[in-house]
Structures are given as C-alpha cells and as structure tokens.
Amino acid sequence: MLILGIETATQQVSVAIGGHEGVLAMFEVSRGRRHAETLVPAIEFVCRQADVQIAEFGAIAVDIGPGLFTGMRVGLAAGKAMAQALRVPMIGISSLDLLSFPLRHADRTIAAVIDARKGEVFYAFYRPVPGGVQRVTEPCVGSVDDLVADLIARGQNVVCVGDGALRYRDDIASGVNCDFAEQFVSYPSAAPLVQLAHARALREDWVNPWEIQPMYLRAPDAQINWSTREGSA
Amino acid sequence: MMVNDATLVLGIETSCDETAAALVMGGYDVVSSAVSTQVDLHAQFGGVVPEIAGRAHLDLLNPMIARAIVEAGVTDDRIDAVACTVGPGLVGALLVGVSAAKALALTWDVPFIGVNHMEAHLYAAFLEDPTLEFPLVVMLVSGGHTMLIEMQGHGQYRLLGQTIDDAAGEAFDKVARFLGLGYPGGPAIDREAVDGDPEAIKFPRAMLHEGLDFSFSGLKTSVMNYVRKHPDVSAADVAASFQAAVVDVLVQKAQRAARQVGARGLVLGGGVAANSLLREEFLSACTQSGIRGFLPSRAMCTDNAAMIAAAGWHRLQSDGPTGLDAGAYPNLRLSFNP
Numbered sequence: 001m002l003i004l005g006i007e008t009a010t011q012q013v014s015v016a017i018g019g020h021e022g023v024l025a026m027f028e029v030s031r032g033r034r035h036a037e038t039l040v041p042a043i044e045f046v047c048r049q050a051d052v053q054i055a056e057f058g059a060i061a062v063d064i065g066p067g068l069f070t071g072m073r074v075g076l077a078a079g080k081a082m083a084q085a086l087r088v089p090m091i092g093i094s095s096l097d098l099l100s101f102p103l104r105h106a107d108r109t110i111a112a113v114i115d116a117r118k119g120e121v122f123y124a125f126y127r128p129v130p131g132g133v134q135r136v137t138e139p140c141v142g143s144v145d146d147l148v149a150d151l152i153a154r155g156q157n158v159v160c161v162g163d164g165a166l167r168y169r170d171d172i173a174s175g176v177n178c179d180f181a182e183q184f185v186s187y188p189s190a191a192p193l194v195q196l197a198h199a200r201a202l203r204e205d206w207v208n209p210w211e212i213q214p215m216y217l218r219a220p221d222a223q224i225n226w227s228t229r230e231g232s233a
Numbered sequence: 234m235m236v237n238d239a240t241l242v243l244g245i246e247t248s249c250d251e252t253a254a255a256l257v258m259g260g261y262d263v264v265s266s267a268v269s270t271q272v273d274l275h276a277q278f279g280g281v282v283p284e285i286a287g288r289a290h291l292d293l294l295n296p297m298i299a300r301a302i303v304e305a306g307v308t309d310d311r312i313d314a315v316a317c318t319v320g321p322g323l324v325g326a327l328l329v330g331v332s333a334a335k336a337l338a339l340t341w342d343v344p345f346i347g348v349n350h351m352e353a354h355l356y357a358a359f360l361e362d363p364t365l366e367f368p369l370v371v372m373l374v375s376g377g378h379t380m381l382i383e384m385q386g387h388g389q390y391r392l393l394g395q396t397i398d399d400a401a402g403e404a405f406d407k408v409a410r411f412l413g414l415g416y417p418g419g420p421a422i423d424r425e426a427v428d429g430d431p432e433a434i435k436f437p438r439a440m441l442h443e444g445l446d447f448s449f450s451g452l453k454t455s456v457m458n459y460v461r462k463h464p465d466v467s468a469a470d471v472a473a474s475f476q477a478a479v480v481d482v483l484v485q486k487a488q489r490a491a492r493q494v495g496a497r498g499l500v501l502g503g504g505v506a507a508n509s510l511l512r513e514e515f516l517s518a519c520t521q522s523g524i525r526g527f528l529p530s531r532a533m534c535t536d537n538a539a540m541i542a543a544a545g546w547h548r549l550q551s552d553g554p555t556g557l558d559a560g561a562y563p564n565l566r567l568s569f570n571p
C-alpha cells in the first residue's frame with residue numbers, strides 16, 4: 001500500500017511517499033514561503049517525480065502535533081480533504097514521535113523538544129526498544145525550566161532533539177548535563193512519518209478523516225483580536 | 234477549460250466564524266448549500282476568537298463538504314472546479330479552507346479558484362435574481378465593511394463611498410456590548426429595538442448630506458454619552474433610536490449613490506443586511522424613488538459558500554484557475570477600476 005505523509009507542525013514543510021519498500025520519495029523545505037503556499041505544490045511534485053497517481057494512495061498519514069497551530073492545521077486540513085475525496089483512512093502520528101524515531105539507535109533516553117513559542121516547549125521522553133522507540137511520558141507543554149527539572153529528575157544522560165532543544169540549547173545545557181542531536185534532525189520529517197504509518201497500516205490501526213484529532217496541548221488564546229477582525233466581512 | 238451553464242463549482246468559505254460548503258451550477262443555480270455557524274463558541278468572548286475559529290473550521294469543514302455533496306445528489310467526479318475564499322479574513326481561519334480546497338482540486342484534478350470574499354458578497358444577489366442588470370449599486374454592510382460599490386459589469390467595480398471609521402456592523406456590536414445586550418450585536422439590537430421607540434432619542438446622522446462616505450464612530454460615542462447621562466433610559470428606546478439613525482444614513486446614501494450613477498438596480502449585501510429595519514426601509518425607499526431594489530434572503534446576506542462558488546465561476550470564466558501555490562491574504566482588497 002502506498003501512503004502519503006504530510007508534515008507541517010514546525011516551520012518545515014515535509015511530504016513523503018512510503019510503501020512496503022520504505023520511503024519512495026520526499027520533499028522538504030524549512031525556510032521560504034509559508035506552509036499553505038508550499039504544501040499542495042509539494043504533494044503534486046513528489047507524486048509526479050515518483051510517478052505515483054494520487055488515486056494510488058491507500059492511506060494519508062499526517063503529523064497531528066504538538067506544534068505551531070496554524071501550520072499544523074494546514075497539513076491536517078489538506079490531509080483530511082484528500083482522505084475524504086479518496087475515501088481512504090488516515091493515520092495521525094505525533095511530531096514528538098517523529099523526532100525521536102530517527103534516534104532509535106541511541107542507547108539512552110531521548111527528549112523530543114519542540115519550540116512552542118512564548119518561552120515554552122512541547123516535550124516528551126522516549127526510550128529505544130528493538131525496532132523503534134517507546135514513549136515513556138505523556139507529551140506536555142512547559143517552560144524551559146520545567147524541561148530542565150524533568151531532565152534532572154531522569155537522573156541519567158539524555159539526548160535532546162528538536163527545534164525547541166536547538167533554540168534553548170544554552171539554557172538547557174547550563175541547567176543539566178545532556179547531549180544534543182545534530183541540527184539536521186531538528187524538525188519532524190515525513191520520512192519517519194510514512195515508515196511509522198506503514199507499520200500501523202498493516203495492523204489497520206487507522207481512523208476515518210473526520211475522526212482525526214490534532215494534539216494542541218494548549219488552550220486557545222482567548223484574546224479578542226479586533227484588529228485582525230477588521231479585515232473580515 | 235470550457236466554463237458554461239453546466240459547470241459545477243464546489244465553494245468553500247472559512248474566513249471568519251462560518252464554516253460553509255456549497256455546490257453551484259453555471260454560476261447562478263444553487264444546487265446545495267451547507268453552513269455551520271460558530272456564533273455560540275465565540276459569544277462568551279463578545280467577538281470572534283481567531284484560534285477558536287481555526288480549530289472549529291478544521292472540525293467542521295469535512296462534514297460541511299460531505300453534506301453539500303450529499304444534498305446535491307451528485308458524485309465527486311461531477312465537480313468541475315473548487316473555489317475558496319482566500320481573503321480578506323482571519324488568516325488562521327482562511328488557511329483551513331484554502332488548504333482543503335487546494336488539496337481537493339489536486340485530488341480530483343480540477344481547477345482551483347481563489348475568491349475574494351468581498352467580491353463574493355457582491356455575487357450573492359445574482360444567485361437569487363440572475364436578471365439583475367448593470368450598472369448596479371451594491372451596498373455592502375458587515376462587521377468589517379460599509380461600502381457603496383458600483384458594479385459596471387462582472388468583475389468591474391468602482392468604489393463610490395465607504396466608512397471613514399467604524400463599520401456599521403462594528404457599531405452594532407459595540408453598542409450592543411455597551412447596553413449589555415450580548416453578541417453578535419446586530420441581531421441583539423434588532424430584537425431589543427422591537428419594543429422601543431425609534432424617535433425617543435434624536436441621535437446624530439453623521440455626514441448625512443455630504444457625499445457617499447459614512448462615519449459611525451460619533452454615533453457610537455453619542456449613544457454612550459446619552460446613556461451615561463440618562464442611566465434610567467429604556468434600553469429598548471436606545472436600541473431602537475440607534476438602529477433608526479444607522480438605517481437612516483445607510484438608506485439615504487444608497488439612494489443617492491444609485492441616482493448619481495444612474496443605476497438600474499440597488500442591492501443590499503453583507504451580514505448587517507439581515508437587519509429587519511434596514512430591509513424594510515431599504516425597500517420602501519426604492520419603491521418611492523422608483524429604483525429597482527433587490528434584497529437577497531437573510532441566508533444569502535450572511536456568510537455562505539454558494540456566493541463563493543458563484544464568484545468563483547465568474548472568475549474562472551474571466552481569468553482562469555488560480556495556482557496551487559496560492560496562500561491566504563487576510564487584508565485582500567477588492568480591485569476597483571480607476
């Protein structure tokens with residue numbers, strides 16, 4: 001089965017096509033135009049280059065967050081619309097799972113940390129297990145100090161990965177002794193997304209497009225923004 | 234592609250607090266129209282909260298699209314194009330519709346059409362009366378806009394006048410909030426005014442005899458000053474007198490605009506066009522002046538996706554499809570002829 005993977009939860013836009021042989025095609029850009037402008041042309045591009053017809057997809061996989069709300073919704077809205085039109089199921093995977101999976105060969109605890117803006121980070125801890133990683137804490141949102149306290153409480157050497165770890169590297173390193181993953185794995189990618197989704201698809205562990213739920217972890221900012229409302233009719 | 238009477242366009246609207254999808258054939262024939270309003274989600278905040286709107290659009294859009302298609306009794310492969318509001322509006326809300334619409338266009342391999350929400354409001358009237366003739370004057374009154382526009386032809390507009398401060402709908406919201414009547418202000422004032430005397434208080438009619446621009450900020454201030462000075466005044470009288478002042482100015486300016494350009498018709502549009510007194514006065518002024526007046530139904534005045542599909546059909550015919558690299562344009566303006 002061919003799976004389309006869509007990833008827009010951080011500042012990166014990532015699209016991949018996966019099958020039982022693994023990742024067949026992939027497009028990724030982490031700067032430049034905004035998510036909504038890049039995503040659909042990127043899907044069109046990878047399909048054309050990989051010689052895949054959109055009707056061939058048997059499932060749509062999407063990063064459900066946590067991450068930047070507006071960006072996440074671009075990927076979710078596009079993925080849900082495609083799945084509905086194709087009448088295929090969806091597989092939602094957390095951005096934190098996607099960050100930790102490429103570090104599955106590390107022989108220690110992994111902290112996946114995503115920049116939540118406003119001085120906060122989304123994070124969860126994982127431990128390597130044969131063939132992958134296992135999440136050992138619930139994804140949460142907190143200050144960098146909260147993260148450092150949790151890292152200290154783990155009491156072991158941890159490797160931190162993600163754009164949150166990158167941004168607050170100095171603050172984290174001054175509070176606790178830990179390692180940091182390479183910069184090029186700092187954003188969740190659609191490559192692990194289609195790999196993880198394929199394993200779930202084999203178990204038919206999927207949902208209907210109207211059932212997929214984003215993982216926001218933070219309540220909406222109920223500040224009425226009258227200035228942006230001016231533009232609406 | 235050939236754009237003709239049989240071209241079926243799926244319209245999508247997510248610019249503010251309505252999630253909507255509709256199918257329109259040939260630019261004029263509404264085959265189905267599904268609208269889900271989020272008013273209740275925002276009421277406790279007294280205004281639209283952008284992040285709440287974005288979340289709700291993501292939940293509601295798929296069911297609205299499914300409903301529009303099921304109610305039309307067509308299969309997906311019958312849909313010839315997908316049109317969606319790209320602006321103006323709340324960026325996080327617009328992006329949900331734009332992303333979904335482009336993904337559908339790619340999946341079905343049909344054209345995508347980015348639609349200006351304001352232009353779509355101008356097209357709402359054509360859905361109910363395709364015999365309207367140009368030149369046409371449209372008065373667009375909503376929470377964000379108060380404008381008099383001359384439509385010289387499809388896609389050809391001239392701005393005749395607009396508000397220099399608050400939009401009419403904004404004045405309704407602010408006065409309703411001040412009087413403790415709740416949100417949204419338009420319907421709240423409308424209800425309260427039923428029991429009031431519109432002549433109880435003589436509120437100012439700003440710029441009534443000057444040109445075609447509007448100003449509502451002074452009126453809002455004088456309502457507040459009056460209520461502070463007369464704390465025992467009946468809210469119904471204030472609501473009725475305030476509403477009468479707004480409607481008076483809107484109706485007289487619309488008539489002046491129509492006379493000035495020799496319009497063959499005068500049309501009301503936008504959310505405030507659902508106001509009962511405005512509808513009544515607008516029509517009676519048209520009867521008196523002999524100008525052909527047209528009032529779209531309340532459902533067509535407020536945000537809906539049928540008007541998006543209709544405007545999209547005309548856009549597709551005149552300009553062709555929009556690229557899939559389009560984004561959302563929160564401050565998009567109508568382009569006016571020089």
Ligand SMILES: [Zn+2]
Nearest residue numbers: 232233375536
């Ligand atoms: Zn509107």
